[in-house]
Amino acid sequence: SELRREKMQVDYDAAVVSLSSMREARDAAVAELEEAKEELGKEKELVRPANVYTAHSSHSVTKRSHYRDLFSNFCRTWRDSVRHVKKPKRN
CATH class of the missing domain: 1.20.5 (Single alpha-helices involved in coiled-coils or other helix-helix interfaces)
Structure with a gap:
């Protein structure tokens, strides 16, 4: 023991x-x-790097959001221009 x-x-x-x-x-x-x-x-x-968009070349997400912003901006301006055309003239 x-x-x-x-x-x-x-x-x-x-x-x-x-x-x-x-x-x-x-x-x-x-x-x-x-x-x-x-x-x-x-x-x-x-x-x-100094450039914001080359900084995330590996991050497709940031690129994607960048392009999405550009595209939505384009859509907005396009829509506004179309609306502008279609608006009836106010006397």
């Missing part, structure tokens, strides 16, 4: 040690990840 208890204590100590080393490794990895994120952010800031 005493021997088994001693063995369990040894196993427990080993588990605690391995857990703490795992925690250390995890903290180191997290710190490294944060550092890498910061570096990436700096690079992005450097790379960002």
